[in-house]
Every structure is written in C-alpha cells, then in structure tokens.
Amino acid sequence: MDSRNSSIELQKEKLIEISRYYGNNPEYIIAGGGNTSYKTKEKLWIKASGVSMADIDEDGFVCLSREKLKIISTKSYSQNSLIREPQVKGDLQKAIISPSNKRPSVETSLHELMDFAFVVHTHPTLVNALMCSRKAKRSAKKLFGRKVLFIEYTDPGYVLYKKVEEETVRFRDKFSSEPSVIYLQNHGVIVGGNTIDEIKEIYVDIEKKIRNHITLQLPDKKTHPSLEYAKKISSNIAAQLEIAPSNVLFRTNGLIQYFVQNNRDFEKVDKPFTPDDIVYCRSDYLFTSAATTEINEVVDRYKKRHGSLPKIIALQGKGLIAIDESEKSARIVMDIFENMMKVSFYSESFGGPQFMNPEQIDFIDNWEVENYRRKVSMK
Ligand SMILES: [Zn+2]
Known part of the structure; x- marks a missing residue:
C-alpha cells in the first residue's frame, strides 16, 4: 500500500x-x-x-x-x-x-x-x-x-x-x-x-x-413509577388493542408529566418538528383522558381517521405510550418523542415551539426515501 x-x-x-x-x-x-x-x-x-x-x-x-x-x-x-x-x-x-x-x-x-x-x-x-x-x-x-x-x-x-x-x-x-x-x-x-x-x-x-x-431547566426526571405500574398499563393497553405486549411501551418522568397534564400542555408537542419525527413517530399523536381500560374506543376513532394505529398515545396525567412493530422500534419511537418534548421545552427560550406545517408534513408522509430509511433503521 x-x-x-x-x-x-x-x-x-x-x-x-x-x-x-x-x-x-x-x-x-x-x-x-x-x-x-x-x-x-x-x-x-x-x-x-x-x-x-x-x-x-x-x-x-x-x-x-x-x-x-x-x-x-x-x-x-x-x-x-x-x-x-x-x-x-x-x-x-x-x-x-x-x-x-x-x-x-x-x-x-x-x-x-x-x-x-x-x-x-x-x-x-x-x-x-x-x-x-x-x-x-x-x-x-x-x-x-x-x-x-x-x-x-x-x-x-x-x-x-x-x-x-x-x-x-x-x-x-x-x-x-x-x-x-x-x-x-x-x-x-x-x-x-x-x-x-x-x-x-x-x-x-x-x-x-x-x-x-437557555435559562429554563428541564423538569426533574426523577418521577419513575415502579416497573410493575408501567407493565400493568402497557399490558392493559396491549390486551385491549390486541397487540403483542412487548410492542407497547409505557414511560413517565418529570418532563413527560409536564406535557401530559392537559390538552393545552400537550398542544406544545402535538405536531412534528422535523422530518425525522415523522419518519419514526408519524405526524398525529393521540392525547386522551380515557381510562386505560377504555382506550380501545378512542383508538378505534383514531384508526378510522388515520388508517393505522397511533405510534404515540399521551395518557392524561399518567404518561406516554409508544407502539411499534417490535420492542426495539417502540423504544426508538419513545426516545424520539421524548426528544421532541425537550426541543419544545427549550424552544421557550427562543419564542416557543414552531412545528412543521401541513404541506411540509404531507411531503414527508409521501416520500419513499424516508419510508425506506425508516424500514432499514427499525430492523
Ligand atoms: Zn438530517
């Protein structure tokens, strides 16, 4: 050489x-x-x-x-x-x-x-x-x-x-x-x-x-519920939606709590910020106050509107649910969405969050290149 x-x-x-x-x-x-x-x-x-x-x-x-x-x-x-x-x-x-x-x-x-x-x-x-x-x-x-x-x-x-x-x-x-x-x-x-x-x-x-x-401090992350609590919620939802329990993930912490208290708080994170957010979490996130035992009705309505299961469900006062085709990919969906929450939170130091607009979202939804990337990286 x-x-x-x-x-x-x-x-x-x-x-x-x-x-x-x-x-x-x-x-x-x-x-x-x-x-x-x-x-x-x-x-x-x-x-x-x-x-x-x-x-x-x-x-x-x-x-x-x-x-x-x-x-x-x-x-x-x-x-x-x-x-x-x-x-x-x-x-x-x-x-x-x-x-x-x-x-x-x-x-x-x-x-x-x-x-x-x-x-x-x-x-x-x-x-x-x-x-x-x-x-x-x-x-x-x-x-x-x-x-x-x-x-x-x-x-x-x-x-x-x-x-x-x-x-x-x-x-x-x-x-x-x-x-x-x-x-x-x-x-x-x-x-x-x-x-x-x-x-x-x-x-x-x-x-x-x-x-x-940035003058704001992220809300304390230390509100981890017990593993049992998280498991109970995710398996409840998995059973109702008839999907594999491993493909449904529940998470909560101080940051998540900050955004799921009510509809108005969730509005600060209810649209994608970047093409990557859409690639992994899609563009419509479900916020609901329904009890976890009555979630199938709400999800059914979502499915009728969007043609597929939501990737993200925000349970009012409780935390976040991420759903995908495997445990690994559900975790990615969750991580990306939690990152969106950080972006939204810190953006307050620069005038507040600015989401992608509907035309921009549409372009990504229909773009074969991004669908390919998603398929490869979620394997
Ligand atoms: Zn990029």
Whole structure:
C-alpha cells in the first residue's frame, strides 16, 4: 500500500471514530438519523441510508465518485417531485463506486457541496430547540453573528440541496470563505472541518452558545413509577388493542408529566418538528383522558381517521405510550418523542415551539426515501 492509500485508510478510521462519537450521544443522534462523510479529491465516503452511526463500521459506508455526484448539481430535473426524486436517486445510485447494494444518504449532495474533508450532519436537541422555535432565524443571528448560514425549512431531497447550494454560493461571494456550519430550520445542523477535532470544537462552541441562552431547566426526571405500574398499563393497553405486549411501551418522568397534564400542555408537542419525527413517530399523536381500560374506543376513532394505529398515545396525567412493530422500534419511537418534548421545552427560550406545517408534513408522509430509511433503521 502506498503512503497515499494508507493515509486515506487512516482518515476513514477517523470517519468511523467521529460517526460513533456522535452516534452514541442521544443528545445528537437517535436511531438511524444523521450522517457523516469523508472525501478526497476524487471520492466521497458517506454513511449508508438507515445505518445507525452508534456502531457503524467500514461496511456502513458507501463510496461514490465526486465527478459523477457533480452531475446532479448541473443537470435539470422534472419540476414534479414524484418524477424528480426518483431521477435524482437514480443519478446518485450511478455515482456509487462500491458497494452497489447500499443506498447512500439522501443528503449526499449536501456533503459533496461542503469544501471540507469531513462533514458531520446531526440533529442535536439543543440546536433543534433553536431551529424549531418561532425566532429561529433571528436568534441564530444573535447567537452566532451575522456570518451565519441559516436555511429556511425546505422539503428534503433535491430542493433542499439546490437551496443550500444557492445560499452557499452567496455566502462564499459575500464573506470570501467557506461556511463550516449550515443551520437547517426544523431539521438540524451540518458541520464541516478538515480534521475531526475541528468538527468537535465547532460543535462544542455551538452547544455552549445555545446553552448560555437557555435559562429554563428541564423538569426533574426523577418521577419513575415502579416497573410493575408501567407493565400493568402497557399490558392493559396491549390486551385491549390486541397487540403483542412487548410492542407497547409505557414511560413517565418529570418532563413527560409536564406535557401530559392537559390538552393545552400537550398542544406544545402535538405536531412534528422535523422530518425525522415523522419518519419514526408519524405526524398525529393521540392525547386522551380515557381510562386505560377504555382506550380501545378512542383508538378505534383514531384508526378510522388515520388508517393505522397511533405510534404515540399521551395518557392524561399518567404518561406516554409508544407502539411499534417490535420492542426495539417502540423504544426508538419513545426516545424520539421524548426528544421532541425537550426541543419544545427549550424552544421557550427562543419564542416557543414552531412545528412543521401541513404541506411540509404531507411531503414527508409521501416520500419513499424516508419510508425506506425508516424500514432499514427499525430492523
Ligand atoms: Zn438530517
């Protein structure tokens, strides 16, 4: 192996290291969200869609030709997203060097765009408290200065990529430098650096600035009920809905209690903040004051309206129920929803929560790419 190759191997080790570093921190990444990349002049390695960053190894990445990725930037595609997105996906697939049986992240073009060796895209709780707040743009400027690249919410995929590209070009012209941080409204943040230490420093700085601005303390988490109580509630509900008890999870704590006292409190968390929230928890959450022994009527009404079981049921005064196809995936649903509660809580420091709107939600509900990602990461 020549020295160039061995240095690339070393950098790929670093890519695995930084992926696991953030992937193991639930304040940054939950389940299959986020993505990381490393690039040389010719090639780009990016996390495959749906693979979890927490325990990723070499096989979790896809290697692509940068020359072929650049074609996506210049080519013109259909205006109709239902035609366009598969076209773009096809071109992304054509850019793969190896392995051809994995899908590169849909955000690959965003990674290609950033002129840094390493790019780490995450959905940090604190950043999203800011990005999913009513004063997102204004507060970002106040906290990070006027040299901040803030991208207003845009449907993910090609349209988001073009928007970020346009804004990046404008940024380069205006400041004669490369933006190392891109803030995405109702989504997260992308950080670029030529070493992984550079990236860590940037994240520490972002977190510090946001934390300094947040005056609220999360409600005490120490109201854990006994295991028996939790089991009784979840098995009660599972029996009534005729689903496997292991696929129904009950959780309560100070934060959850804060939001489930009544309908009005729950309104602060009753819509998705980000595409990931929809991918894992869907977009309609059920709040009910019905007794756990009488829940099937309420759930039946929900099923008639939405065509499926709710993933999240908030039981007034009691806590949260998460339902999914396995115990593991129900836990992910629960973790994502509890994270939404944190985002909502902290967003009060920036004018209060700002959810996705109905059109934005619809786009994600109908997007094959996200459905694929969900399927892979919930396995
Ligand atoms: Zn993302």
